[in-house]
Amino acid sequence: MTEAEAREQLDAHVCEMMAWHFNPETGSPFWLEKAQSFNFDPRTEVKCFDDLKKFEHFEDEWLRGGPIRRWVPKAYENEKIYVFETGGTTGIPKSRAVVNDHWIDYEIFSETLPDESFPKGSNWLMLGPSGPRRLRLAVEHLCQVRGGICFCVDLDPRWVVKLIKRGNVAEMEAYRDHVIDQAVTVLSAGHDIKCMFTTPKLLEALAMRLMDDGTSIKEQGISGIFSGGTEFTPQWYRFAMEELIEGVYMTPTYGNTLMGLACSKPFDPADEYKISYHAPQPRAVIEVVSFDDYHELVGYGETGRVKLTTLTKEFFVPGFMERDEGEREKPCDPYPWDGVSGVRPFHEFAQSTTVGVY
Amino acid sequence: MVEIPVLRWGKPYESLEKDEVVHFETGETLAHVHQANGGLIQMDMRKAQRARDILREFSIDDLIEKVGKAADLYAEGTLPIGDGQQTPADFCKMQSATTGLPEHMCAGNMKKNQFVLKNMREILDALTRGLPLDILSNGYGMEDRGVMVSYQANAPVLGLVLPSNSPGVHTLWMPVIPLQMGLVLKPGPQEPWTPYRMTEAFYAAGIPREVISIYPGGADCGAAVLANCERAMIFGGLPTVERYHGDPRVQPHGPGFSKIILGDDKVDDWEKYLDLMVDSVLVNSGRSCISCSGIWVSRHGKEIADALAQRLGPVAPLPATDPESPLAAFTVPGMAEAISNQIDEGIKDPSVTEVTEKYRDGERLVQKERCDYLRPTVLHCTNSETEISKAEYMFPFVTVVDCPQDQMLKRMGPTLVCSAITEDEKLSRQLLDATFIDRLNIGEVKTIALNWLQPHEGNIIDFLYRARAYQTSPPPAH
Numbered sequence: 001m002t003e004a005e006a007r008e009q010l011d012a013h014v015c016e017m018m019a020w021h022f023n024p025e026t027g028s029p030f031w032l033e034k035a036q037s038f039n040f041d042p043r044t045e046v047k048c049f050d051d052l053k054k055f056e057h058f059e060d061e062w063l064r065g066g067p068i069r070r071w072v073p074k075a076y077e078n079e080k081i082y083v084f085e086t087g088g089t090t091g092i093p094k095s096r097a098v099v100n101d102h103w104i105d106y107e108i109f110s111e112t113l114p115d116e117s118f119p120k121g122s123n124w125l126m127l128g129p130s131g132p133r134r135l136r137l138a139v140e141h142l143c144q145v146r147g148g149i150c151f152c153v154d155l156d157p158r159w160v161v162k163l164i165k166r167g168n169v170a171e172m173e174a175y176r177d178h179v180i181d182q183a184v185t186v187l188s189a190g191h192d193i194k195c196m197f198t199t200p201k202l203l204e205a206l207a208m209r210l211m212d213d214g215t216s217i218k219e220q221g222i223s224g225i226f227s228g229g230t231e232f233t234p235q236w237y238r239f240a241m242e243e244l245i246e247g248v249y250m251t252p253t254y255g256n257t258l259m260g261l262a263c264s265k266p267f268d269p270a271d272e273y274k275i276s277y278h279a280p281q282p283r284a285v286i287e288v289v290s291f292d293d294y295h296e297l298v299g300y301g302e303t304g305r306v307k308l309t310t311l312t313k314e315f316f317v318p319g320f321m322e323r324d325e326g327e328r329e330k331p332c333d334p335y336p337w338d339g340v341s342g343v344r345p346f347h348e349f350a351q352s353t354t355v356g357v358y
Numbered sequence: 359m360v361e362i363p364v365l366r367w368g369k370p371y372e373s374l375e376k377d378e379v380v381h382f383e384t385g386e387t388l389a390h391v392h393q394a395n396g397g398l399i400q401m402d403m404r405k406a407q408r409a410r411d412i413l414r415e416f417s418i419d420d421l422i423e424k425v426g427k428a429a430d431l432y433a434e435g436t437l438p439i440g441d442g443q444q445t446p447a448d449f450c451k452m453q454s455a456t457t458g459l460p461e462h463m464c465a466g467n468m469k470k471n472q473f474v475l476k477n478m479r480e481i482l483d484a485l486t487r488g489l490p491l492d493i494l495s496n497g498y499g500m501e502d503r504g505v506m507v508s509y510q511a512n513a514p515v516l517g518l519v520l521p522s523n524s525p526g527v528h529t530l531w532m533p534v535i536p537l538q539m540g541l542v543l544k545p546g547p548q549e550p551w552t553p554y555r556m557t558e559a560f561y562a563a564g565i566p567r568e569v570i571s572i573y574p575g576g577a578d579c580g581a582a583v584l585a586n587c588e589r590a591m592i593f594g595g596l597p598t599v600e601r602y603h604g605d606p607r608v609q610p611h612g613p614g615f616s617k618i619i620l621g622d623d624k625v626d627d628w629e630k631y632l633d634l635m636v637d638s639v640l641v642n643s644g645r646s647c648i649s650c651s652g653i654w655v656s657r658h659g660k661e662i663a664d665a666l667a668q669r670l671g672p673v674a675p676l677p678a679t680d681p682e683s684p685l686a687a688f689t690v691p692g693m694a695e696a697i698s699n700q701i702d703e704g705i706k707d708p709s710v711t712e713v714t715e716k717y718r719d720g721e722r723l724v725q726k727e728r729c730d731y732l733r734p735t736v737l738h739c740t741n742s743e744t745e746i747s748k749a750e751y752m753f754p755f756v757t758v759v760d761c762p763q764d765q766m767l768k769r770m771g772p773t774l775v776c777s778a779i780t781e782d783e784k785l786s787r788q789l790l791d792a793t794f795i796d797r798l799n800i801g802e803v804k805t806i807a808l809n810w811l812q813p814h815e816g817n818i819i820d821f822l823y824r825a826r827a828y829q830t831s832p833p834p835a836h
Contacts (some may be wrong), residue, residue, distance in 0.1 A: 014579050027728050167601045169584075173585070204400065208404070212404070233374075235374040235375045235393065239395055295586070
């Protein structure tokens with residue numbers, strides 16, 4: 001697909017989504033009600049992606065509190081609904097109602113995984129946040145569509161954030177050890193686990209525990225890992241590849257409950273571990289925009305704030321300002337649309353954000 | 359511009375992330391400092407014992423000789439800094455340019471470090487109370503008086519999370535290598551200079567490269583040093599000190615709230631001690647935990663504050679290269695303004711008077727294009743209960759607090775250095791018994807006048823070693 005074709009596809013998809021979300025027969029109560037305050041008709045006046053600027057920026061505060069069903073499109077009201085939460089260490093978390101999006105996002109992601117490192121039919125270890133997060137179910141689904149069975153551990157990141165805020169390092173370390181103990185036990189139990197999702201912090205802890213035990217992630221049979229988060233920096237990527245998991249394939253991802261999962265440009269030694277993420281267009285779009293004007297894209301290679309747009313039949317998010325910043329990246333093969341690299345916490349929030357908790 | 363790598367047990371490591379260290383006045387980039395990550399530190403600390411094993415191949419006497427040589431190399435030699443070379447003058451220029459401290463103060467701190475390194479034998483003798491040093495190497499030994507003693511190292515290395523703005527603190531870790539323990543240094547972002555230069559001086563003097571690691575980096579690196587070193591020191595503000603209070607693995611160093619008190623027997627002669635008070639407040643631009651931030655008196659507070667203000671008020675910024683430059687610049691944007699605003703808030707209390715204002719010919723806050731200064735500030739406080747009366751800031755700031763002598767010890771709060779000018783035996787006894795005072799000077803001693811033979815904020819020997827029982831034969835019958 002060329003860049004022009006990708007853009008054409010995106011514009012057509014936007015029209016389709018407008019027709020869906022603002023149709024009283026299919027749209028969600030939230031958007032149908034919201035539309036009454038608009039001075040434009042999304043179904044007739046939003047004809048391409050750029051026209052989404054007519055919407056005010058999406059405020060994630062709208063996702064706090066109920067009723068959750070106001071987010072469910074009428075077309076899906078009789079489906080089985082999942083709810084996934086983000087945040088929530090204190091106060092009411094943000095919630096997203098989902099029917100199939102988490103399955104679809106991870107099925108698309110599955111197609112980007114190399115079979116030699118993530119062999120079809122092999123079992124997985126999901127070593128990451130569980131509970132109301134969607135990761136637990138999504139990773140299990142990813143494993144299942146690849147023909148495997150997924151082993152999981154419990155991990156409550158809200159508790160870890162509380163421990164960090166209290167400065168309770170000993171308790172945090174004890175909890176981390178408790179999680180790693182479970183992972184080591186699962187890996188040692190003869191379940192033929194070859195693939196894993198984990199976070200940078202937990203991967204470090206697991207790899208070093210295994211080294212202390214005289215073995216390694218590779219020796220335990222793992223051949224492919226996917227991981228993510230703002231802690232997944234180029235330096236950390238290189239450190240992990242050279243010192244933690246030598247000989248194991250690892251791919252970075254960037255995502256959240258609102259957007260889905262952005263894949264990274266395939267590893268190229270010439271990039272010096274630079275990580276560029278590309279959203280699963282047209283279902284979601286990442287833009288890097290000026291700190292001063294969130295409608296204005298920065299130039300390629302320039303720094304700006306990450307802006308997300310989600311365009312699925314289940315969820316419409318026009319222009320959500322993410323809590324991250326990074327550099328705008330050019331389209332690449334196999335992603336003929338913009339990406340973002342150097343993702344890190346937005347500098348204005350950075351000091352108050354607790355990252356890398358699990 | 360130099361490129362400074364991470365040092366992993368002596369081996370340079372080039373990171374994919376680099377921090378730019380810039381000149382605070384010109385904005386010129388002075389160095390690209392490679393940044394470590396927390397996991398890398400955790401990985402390296404798995405080999406920490408090797409640093410101690412290597413150092414134990416030398417006797418403590420040998421190591422004392424070597425650090426003595428390092429003292430002169432550090433103070434007088436041309437040494438590598440990353441991919442460049444650095445003379446002592448370059449060092450002072452660079453340190454001044456990134457920390458804001460005038461160059462002559464940087465040179466003064468160099469001399470202090472040199473002195474401590476050159477006098478290491480006497481310092482260790484004092485800190486160990488005359489213990490034969492091979493007992494620390496062997497873990498046990500017989501004292502001259504025929505008593506078996508044993509000291510066990512609490513850790514193979516000492517971790518240090520160092521500050522950006524206070525190059526005077528480095529003397530604290532000088533004894534570590536002679537004590538046969540490795541060094542794990544996380545420099546402050548604006549002060550990589552001393553850790554790297556001192557390390558190069560150690561190497562040039564024959565200390566093996568494999569016993570020192572330097573990890574410039576972000577907060578995750580500081581956390582990794584603290585989490586992975588069995589003994590560590592951290593330098594920070596009050597919240598840092600409070601966070602690690604009571605943690606036997608961490609020795610936090612923060613504000614000193616150092617004070618001078620004039621006993622009722624001496625206070626009427628306060629003019630005799632004016633120079634002592636001025637120096638205690640002003641030397642090193644007041645940027646030290648041992649700088650005096652409070653002078654407590656039962657009477658003459660107003661006159662003392664006025665006399666101090668007459669001396670300190672006119673003190674103004676000069677270029678960092680000026681050998682008379684008395685004030686350090688604030689290189690972190692907004693910090694000086696925030697402090698000045700806090701003081702303005704504090705002096706709204708009717709019991710507090712700013713005395714320097716009338717002698718200052720200008721504002722307290724001096725804002726330049728790329729840095730700020732705070733000019734000396736003297737407050738007279740007639741109520742010792744106000745928060746501002748016990749404040750400490752990183753510039754020549756002092757409160758003169760009126761307080762009856764019999765209430766002083768109840769109200770003065772934690773004090774790193776207390777210089778008490780008194781011959782009153784009862785007051786002296788109370789001061790000796792006051793556990794919230796760390797270093798006690800009774801007599802005419804400036805708070806900033808440290809005797810290196812005395813322990814500072816806890817004896818480093820007690821922090822790094824554990825005295826324990828060791829028997830090779832049954833005890834006498836009893």
